[in-house]
Amino acid sequence: MRMLSKSAWLAAAIALCLQPARTQAPEKASIAGDVVDGSTGRGISGARVRIQCGQDDPLFATADEQGGFRLTGLNFRSCQASARYPGFMGAQEAALQLSPSSPDGQVRLELRHYAVIEGKVTDTVGVPVAGVAVEALQRYPIGEPHNGYIYNDGNYQYVGSQRAVTDDLGEYRIAPLAAGSYYIFVRTGSYYASGPQSQPFDARARNTFYPHSLKPSDTKPVELAEGKQLRADVQIARQGGARLSGRILGLTGAQPGSFAWVRIIPLSPGGSGGFAKVTGDDFTAADILPGKYILEAGQFAADDMFSQNPLAAARRTVEVGAEDAAGIDLALAPTPDVSGTVIFESGCAAVPVWIQLQQDSYTPRSLHVDTDGRFVAQHLFPGQYKAYVQPETLANTFAASVKLGDTEVLKDGFEVTAETTGPLRIAMSCATR
Amino acid sequence: MRRPTVLLLLSSAAVAQVALEGDAVRKSTGEPLPGVRVAAMCGQTSWAATDAAGHFYFSGLAAESCMLSLDGAGWLPRNQLVTIGPQDTHVTVQVPMTPQASIAGKVVDESGWPVAQASVTVAHYGTDNGVRRMQRVRSVETDDRGEYRIGKLPAGRYYVRVRPPEGGPWGGNQPDYQPAWYPSAADTADARAIDLREGLDAAGIDVHLARGGGVEVSGRVILPDGYQPRQGYLYMAWEDLGATPVPGTGVPIAADGSFALRHVGPGKYTLTASTSYALDNSAPPRYMTTRTLVVAGQNIDGISMNVARTAVRELRGTIVCEGGVKPDQVRIALQRRISAVRLMAKVEPDGSFVIPGVWPGRYTGSVSADGGAAESFLLGGQEILNREIDFDGGEASLRVIVKERGTPDRVSGAVTDASDRPVAGASVVFVPSGATYGLSPSGTVRPASTDQNGAFTWQIPPGVYRVYVVEEPAETDQAMADPDFLRTQEKAFPPLTVLGGENPRLKLVLPSN
Numbered sequence: 009m010r011m012l013s014k015s016a017w018l019a020a021a022i023a024l025c026l027q028p029a030r031t032q033a034p035e036k037a038s039i040a041g042d043v044v045d046g047s048t049g050r051g052i053s054g055a056r057v058r059i060q061c062g063q064d065d066p067l068f069a070t071a072d073e074q075g076g077f078r079l080t081g082l083n084f085r086s087c088q089a090s091a092r093y094p095g096f097m098g099a100q101e102a103a104l105q106l107s108p109s110s111p112d113g114q115v116r117l118e119l120r121h122y123a124v125i126e127g128k129v130t131d132t133v134g135v136p137v138a139g140v141a142v143e144a145l146q147r148y149p150i151g152e153p154h155n156g157y158i159y160n161d162g163n164y165q166y167v168g169s170q171r172a173v174t175d176d177l178g179e180y181r182i183a184p185l186a187a188g189s190y191y192i193f194v195r196t197g198s199y200y201a202s203g204p205q206s207q208p209f210d211a212r213a214r215n216t217f218y219p220h221s222l223k224p225s226d227t228k229p230v231e232l233a234e235g236k237q238l239r240a241d242v243q244i245a246r247q248g249g250a251r252l253s254g255r256i257l258g259l260t261g262a263q264p265g266s267f268a269w270v271r272i273i274p275l276s277p278g279g280s281g282g283f284a285k286v287t288g289d290d291f292t293a294a295d296i297l298p299g300k301y302i303l304e305a306g307q308f309a310a311d312d313m314f315s316q317n318p319l320a321a322a323r324r325t326v327e328v329g330a331e332d333a334a335g336i337d338l339a340l341a342p343t344p345d346v347s348g349t350v351i352f353e354s355g356c357a358a359v360p361v362w363i364q365l366q367q368d369s370y371t372p373r374s375l376h377v378d379t380d381g382r383f384v385a386q387h388l389f390p391g392q393y394k395a396y397v398q399p400e401t402l403a404n405t406f407a408a409s410v411k412l413g414d415t416e417v418l419k420d421g422f423e424v425t426a427e428t429t430g431p432l433r434i435a436m437s438c439a440t441r
Numbered sequence: 442m443r444r445p446t447v448l449l450l451l452s453s454a455a456v457a458q459v460a461l462e463g464d465a466v467r468k469s470t471g472e473p474l475p476g477v478r479v480a481a482m483c484g485q486t487s488w489a490a491t492d493a494a495g496h497f498y499f500s501g502l503a504a505e506s507c508m509l510s511l512d513g514a515g516w517l518p519r520n521q522l523v524t525i526g527p528q529d530t531h532v533t534v535q536v537p538m539t540p541q542a543s544i545a546g547k548v549v550d551e552s553g554w555p556v557a558q559a560s561v562t563v564a565h566y567g568t569d570n571g572v573r574r575m576q577r578v579r580s581v582e583t584d585d586r587g588e589y590r591i592g593k594l595p596a597g598r599y600y601v602r603v604r605p606p607e608g609g610p611w612g613g614n615q616p617d618y619q620p621a622w623y624p625s626a627a628d629t630a631d632a633r634a635i636d637l638r639e640g641l642d643a644a645g646i647d648v649h650l651a652r653g654g655g656v657e658v659s660g661r662v663i664l665p666d667g668y669q670p671r672q673g674y675l676y677m678a679w680e681d682l683g684a685t686p687v688p689g690t691g692v693p694i695a696a697d698g699s700f701a702l703r704h705v706g707p708g709k710y711t712l713t714a715s716t717s718y719a720l721d722n723s724a725p726p727r728y729m730t731t732r733t734l735v736v737a738g739q740n741i742d743g744i745s746m747n748v749a750r751t752a753v754r755e756l757r758g759t760i761v762c763e764g765g766v767k768p769d770q771v772r773i774a775l776q777r778r779i780s781a782v783r784l785m786a787k788v789e790p791d792g793s794f795v796i797p798g799v800w801p802g803r804y805t806g807s808v809s810a811d812g813g814a815a816e817s818f819l820l821g822g823q824e825i826l827n828r829e830i831d832f833d834g835g836e837a838s839l840r841v842i843v844k845e846r847g848t849p850d851r852v853s854g855a856v857t858d859a860s861d862r863p864v865a866g867a868s869v870v871f872v873p874s875g876a877t878y879g880l881s882p883s884g885t886v887r888p889a890s891t892d893q894n895g896a897f898t899w900q901i902p903p904g905v906y907r908v909y910v911v912e913e914p915a916e917t918d919q920a921m922a923d924p925d926f927l928r929t930q931e932k933a934f935p936p937l938t939v940l941g942g943e944n945p946r947l948k949l950v951l952p953s954n
Binding site: 056058063065066090092094122124131133134135136138172173175176177178181183184207208210360376400 | 476477478480482486488489490510512513514515518541543552554555557581582584585586590591592593610611617653701703727
């Protein structure tokens with residue numbers, strides 16, 4: 009056996025001494041970082057930082073003069089860091105995973121100044137209007153997926169961003185807003201905060217775009233830069249329209265106590281929807297703006313207070329011009345019951361499912377279906393429907409197919425007419441999607 | 442400028458066309474009020490605004506009476522009945538308006554930073570079915586500066602309550618902040634009153650929200666064997682402002698059924714564990730259970746909630762008709778409190794009835810009858826007529842008693858002040874003897890309004906009534922909850938006995954202040 013030289017022993021000893029001692033795993037974690045103004049990069053002194061780790065009570069820190077902060081003694085968990093400071097957009101969030109191998113989280117939280125639009129809403133004679141909703145809309149091309157659709161002029165969709173309600177002096181303030189272009193839109197149909205004895209609704213007061221237009225194409229958006237505040241006073245546009253009248257056919261001999269309504273559904277941009285006045289078999293609707301509409305009549309049992317199960321219904325599309333239109337008859341037909349089945353692919357356990365039949369502009373019809381899979385959706389309004397299906401339990405199943413007759417309707421939905429009876433066949437799969 | 446009267450003489454079959462003009466004036470001084478919006482409801486509704494001299498004008502009206510509705514910035518809305526006689530071609534009225542009061546302030550957190558999107562409610566004490574309790578007047582949200590303003594308030598004593606935005610100023614699912622009464626009280630008993638005089642703008646009503654506080658409420662939801670809900674939620678609805686349940690945020694139930702609600706403030710709550718996506722949808726959830734909970738200063742743990750298949754009952758009952766009322770003239774309903782679902786009874790000619798689809802929860806019973814008045818509506822022996830009770834889903838029978846109500850009789854009269862001047866636009870309230878005025882009264886008759894000459898005509902069933910006159914209709918609810926007001930009026934106006942046939946014309950002289 010070869011002996012080590014003295015120098016080799018010495019080298020080995022030095023190497024051992026230089027080698028770091030085996031570190032003990034840290035017991036707690038920390039998060040440090042900066043809160044900065046996103047537009048200048050400068051630290052925001054006094055900004056407040058909130059750290060939420062799992063379900064623990066949140067911890068708070070205040071940024072120092074340079075915007076820096078540090079929180080120690082945290083548990084190893086998944087944490088969310090957020091910051092806020094008055095005048096800046098709401099808390100920006102950052103996720104951190106704290107673990108013994110990564111105990112010190114670093115985060116940079118950027119906040120941006122928000123912009124404000126405020127103004128006053130007056131009626132056609134200049135009197136402030138209390139309690140109307142004012143919305144800041146942003147314009148996108150038709151077809152882009154956006155939530156909060158408010159208005160569609162055929163070429164663009166106008167999507168709600170923020171809203172406010174005018175106070176008793178007609179004043180509103182919409183904030184926080186990011187920099188951008190906004191169309192200010194006043195909804196006149198939403199008087200709900202004006203006072204103890206609010207006035208009757210003025211049917212000729214129309215939804216209005218800033219400053220005084222019925223259509224967004226007749227106006228310009230408000231251009232907002234970051235951190236700026238602009239004033240946009242709106243005067244509500246008032247305009248009369250045509251009077252529609254006609255009869256609901258088929259009501260005679262209806263069951264005692266039943267009632268009927270006629271709904272006016274606008275298909276054209278800026279159309280004026282609502283309910284017609286029904287007296288006996290006759291209906292009238294005043295001040296309807298020019299455009300295309302669906303007139304829909306429904307007859308309901310006396311105890312159907314929420315008009316959910318029409319006994320009979322009628323639907324008709326009409327083109328409204330500047331002139332009054334009389335003699336519009338709506339012929340009621342019994343509403344159909346659509347039956348169906350839910351089946352589970354081989355190997356999938358049958359579980360109860362929940363079906364929502366969603367028709368545009370209606371409260372969806374909900375059905376709970378037991379494991380036998382049979383269901384009947386009674387008294388459906390005619391119209392276009394989509395079926396949304398999901399298991400009521402944690403079972404990993406989903407609707408792979410919905411067929412009306414032989415037609416696949418899961419994606420594009422289906423039309424219900426007075427003759428539609430089904431069957432609606434829902435196939436549930438438990439394969440990996 | 443006064444416009445010339447226009448008189449159109451039409452064929453004898455047509456109703457005469459009438460011009461109606463008037464002035465909006467400040468009630469206390471008679472000063473003219475420009476910029477007031479006026480709606481004239483005379484069959485159809487016409488609109489105008491007062492000019493610089495406070496004047497408004499409508500022409501071509503064809504009606505026996507009109508209701509004028511006036512509103513303007515800084516003023517309480519005011520309705521004024523106008524009677525148009527058969528010979529009238531031109532009617533002139535003066536509508537006195539009262540300055541509004543308002544409450545404004547800021548909601549701040551523990552550091553004095555603004556809290557945006559907090560819900561601010563102005564409340565006052567009122568009477569609900571004879572019980573004096575705090576009631577909501579109006580609510581608004583704070584803006585980005587934490588500021589709020591609530592106007593259109595009549596003079597009176599108010600309280601301000603703030604509910605933090607969901608998750609507090611920081612958002613998120615775990616609320617750190619408690620609701621508070623002005624200035625920073627957790628309990629209604631510690632709320633500070635705000636006394637508003639007519640026309641007073643009370644600014645600086647700032648509310649301080651505190652972080653943390655409250656207690657933890659925890660327990661376990663016991664699910665049926667083998668049932669793992671896709672989405673199980675525990676909801677807390679609290680009885681806000683004394684009576685109105687407010688749906689709380691849903692808290693997910695863990696896979697093992699455990700739940701924990703933190704920072705729960707003092708109050709009475711309804712806990713609902715449900716497999717439904719919403720607290721109280723229009724249809725019963727498949728599985729649910731409900732219990733009430735009173736939270737004080739201590740944590741509450743070990744709550745056990747045994748979720749079972751929702752019991753949906755068909756409740757059956759009978760109608761007892763006294764007098765000439767027929768069962769098919771009776772309408773019976775159970776109203777769910779939170780979701781506003783109304784379950785109607787199917788009534789048979791023999792007086793039996795059934796209400797299908799009743800599932801556990803809180804209900805109010807209502808009964809109406811053509812020519813009759815409901816005396817009682819019992820659910821399982823408990824009175825539910827215009828009253829809320831919790832239905833536990835068990836078997837229960839129903840019983841409704843309806844008594845014939847005499848044909849309403851015409852009562853007419855006039856209201857004058859102590860100097861014999863007519864009091865226009867006042868509310869005349871008739872409360873059946875032994876009943877109490879309330880916002881959802883069982884026996885109170887809708888108030889009559891005095892016209893431009895202080896006159897009123899109203900239809901009320903025979904009986905004995907207390908009569909009250911409220912000069913400012915916007916203040917009716919507050920006045921009718923004020924014992925001093927009631928005492929003074931009861932001293933001035935003796936009980937009124939309404940008989941079948943012609944009743945003597947009433948002369949109501951307001952007591953001097």
